[in-house]
Amino acid sequence: MKYISTVVLLFVLIGCEKKVEFDLKETMPLLTVDASIESGQGPTVVLTKSLNYFSKVSAEVLANTIIKDAEVYLSTGNNTHQLRRYDVVLPGTTIPFSYYSSDTANASTIIRGEEGKSYQLRIVWQGKEYKSTTTIPAARKYIDSLWWVKAPNTPDTSTKVVVRARVIDPQPFGDYARYFTSVNNGTFLPGFNSVFDDAFVNGTTYTVDVDKGVDRNADLDFEEYGFFRKGDKVTVKFSSIDKATFDFWRTVEYSYQSIGNPFSTPTKIIGNIGNGALGYFGGYSSRYTTVNIPR
Structure with a gap:
């Protein structure tokens, strides 16, 4: 009797559902x-x-x-x-x-x-x-040195490596940066998280892993993400940027990483173009550092 009542209740709830239709109007392109x-x-x-x-x-x-x-x-x-x-x-x-x-x-x-x-x-x-x-801000924050270590926590330690950088961040607060990587003189690609500020590292020298840049037009393989390989020539483009450029890419990358996540919070992209346009205009002061990884 219990199961019969449950089935009846389900039919009643289904019968009471109201069909909702959204009339999405065409909007003028921006x-x-x-x-x-x-x-x-x-x-x-x-x-x-x-x-x-x-x-x-x-x-x-x-x-x-x-x-x-x-x-x-x-x-x-x-x-x-x-x-x-x-x-x-x-x-x-x-x-x-x-x-x-x-x-x-x-x-x-x-x-x-x-x-x-x-x-x-x-x-x-x-x-x-x-x-x-x-x-275009002065390039105050910079990479002091670049090296590689064997990749941890992966069975493919014979070929995969991690590139690390020693970064110097001077006083005072307010240094923003974006980085890109190029492998074997190829295209410079931004990191999955390519921008960062100095909120927690101001006035310090610190070591950080440099993840391999990604092509956001291609599917991201998390098994390979971040790693370089023995034999690679890796060049890191390290760019000082202003806060508006940082805010734009920070919100773009957060939105990009949230795609497909039903629990993520909708993100407003913070651009700096007037009169209702989308996007950004950014200035970059760039320095390049290279490391050759032997086979």
Whole structure:
């Protein structure tokens, strides 16, 4: 009798359920900005249109989001340079890609990044103006030395290794950094957690494991994550950044790591582009350190 009552109750509850339908309206695409300037180099600005939440993502769809009709300007306050659009094909693919950078036809006004200076980005697109400012901070925090040790807690200790860095963080507070790694002169890829501040290490010298950078467009293999291999030439790009750049990548990476976790808290990405646009404009002061791992 107990089980019959339970079954009846289940049918009653099912019968009382109300079907809820969400009418998700189409929204106007927003300008999305991925812009940076590095010490000793010109700017790189990639402009795209945002996608709706349930959009099907493909190479063709992504190619169609690229914005090619914007006006982009970089300024130091005393000098302004209009950037030029460059159209290329992504290496190893047939996917078209576009970005904005220094216009070599106007060499007299070209702006390159310098430590300690601020830069203003202005974008004009579809009758609207978007602005942002970034600073390239002095490279105070730095990697003093880089070495490798055998990988712990893995059966493959004959080939896998861990790279470690000795980092010096001077007084006072307020040093922010982002790191990338390159293996055998390949592409520099950011770490899974690529940004950090000095809240707990200010004024100290400390040792930290340097995880191998990841391609966020590929599936992450946690069996291999973080390790380098014997025979690798590893170069670490260690970049000083301002707080706005730190906040952007900190929230982006937290959101990226929360994908698929039903218990995670929704994250608001903290960008620094005005007028409702998405994304960021960041300044980088970079230093490079290399270690060769023998076979």
